[in-house]
Amino acid sequence: MPFVNFLPFFFKVEQLQQAINHISVLSPESNEAFVAAFEHWQVSKDHYLIREKQVADYIFFINKGIARIYYYKGGKEITEWIAMDGQFFLSITSFFQRTPSHLIIQTIEPAEVLGIHYNKLMELAKKYHDVETMFRKMLTGSLILSQQRMDSIQFETAQQRYEKLLHQFPDMVKRVPLSYIASFLGVTLETLSRIRSAR
Numbered sequence: 001m002p003f004v005n006f007l008p009f010f011f012k013v014e015q016l017q018q019a020i021n022h023i024s025v026l027s028p029e030s031n032e033a034f035v036a037a038f039e040h041w042q043v044s045k046d047h048y049l050i051r052e053k054q055v056a057d058y059i060f061f062i063n064k065g066i067a068r069i070y071y072y073k074g075g076k077e078i079t080e081w082i083a084m085d086g087q088f089f090l091s092i093t094s095f096f097q098r099t100p101s102h103l104i105i106q107t108i109e110p111a112e113v114l115g116i117h118y119n120k121l122m123e124l125a126k127k128y129h130d131v132e133t134m135f136r137k138m139l140t141g142s143l144i145l146s147q148q149r150m151d152s153i154q155f156e157t158a159q160q161r162y163e164k165l166l167h168q169f170p171d172m173v174k175r176v177p178l179s180y181i182a183s184f185l186g187v188t189l190e191t192l193s194r195i196r197s198a199r
Contacts, residue, residue: 013035013038016038016063016114017031017035018086019086019087019088020034023134024130024133024134024137026128026131027128029128030124030128033124034116034131037116037117037120037124038114039115040112040114041112041113041114041115042112042113043107043110043111043113044107044110045109045110046106046107046108048104048106049107049113050091050094050103050104051101052071052072052100052101052102052103052104054101055094055098055099055100055101056091056094056101056103057117058116059090059095059121060088060090061086061088061089061114062085063086063112063114064112065110065112066082066083066084066107066109066111066175067083068082068083068105068107068108068180069083069103070180071102079183080103081184082172082176082180084169084171088138092139092142092143092146108177108180109175153186158186158187161187162196165184
């Protein structure tokens with residue numbers, strides 16, 4: 001894939017290691033193999049990690065920076081997720097079903113990105129039981145986040161969704177354009193502006 005400025009293998013992976021441990025602690029052997037399987041890149045702002053109709057080959061981890069996951073509906077961009085420092089992210093359906101992605105993943109500021117390829121992950125999951133367990137927990141966590149997002153849009157007010165966002169990701173409003181945040185929250189930019197001005 002056309003990433004730029006390949007980083008050397010000794011690229012620091014402390015934040016990646018913390019994120020792995022938060023999901024599931026691996027044995028020393030499997031942990032070493034899993035971390036070593038990640039590729040490392042430094043990319044510019046507005047770099048496409050995945051384009052529409054491209055098969056998603058990687059689970060990504062953003063070491064530093066922000067990436068937006070979005071899709072088109074009725075000619076409009078709809079933001080599905082915003083991944084910030086220290087988060088895993090992917091186009092889940094495309095990655096697991098090996099089908100073209102309807103999602104687009106693009107950086108919105110210069111970013112340090114790590115990624116593990118589908119083939120390498122499957123190989124490690126087959127070889128190491130604890131990697132397979134961690135992989136399952138990662139998938140479960142992603143599905144739970146997706147369900148929580150749908151529940152939030154269905155059952156919470158715009159004000160409640162915004163307050164929750166501020167609590168979970170306090171830096172997001174300082175680094176992400178408000179139009180993207182409004183789309184992510186499922187509100188218009190005008191509604192988000194009213195909520196912000198009323199605080």
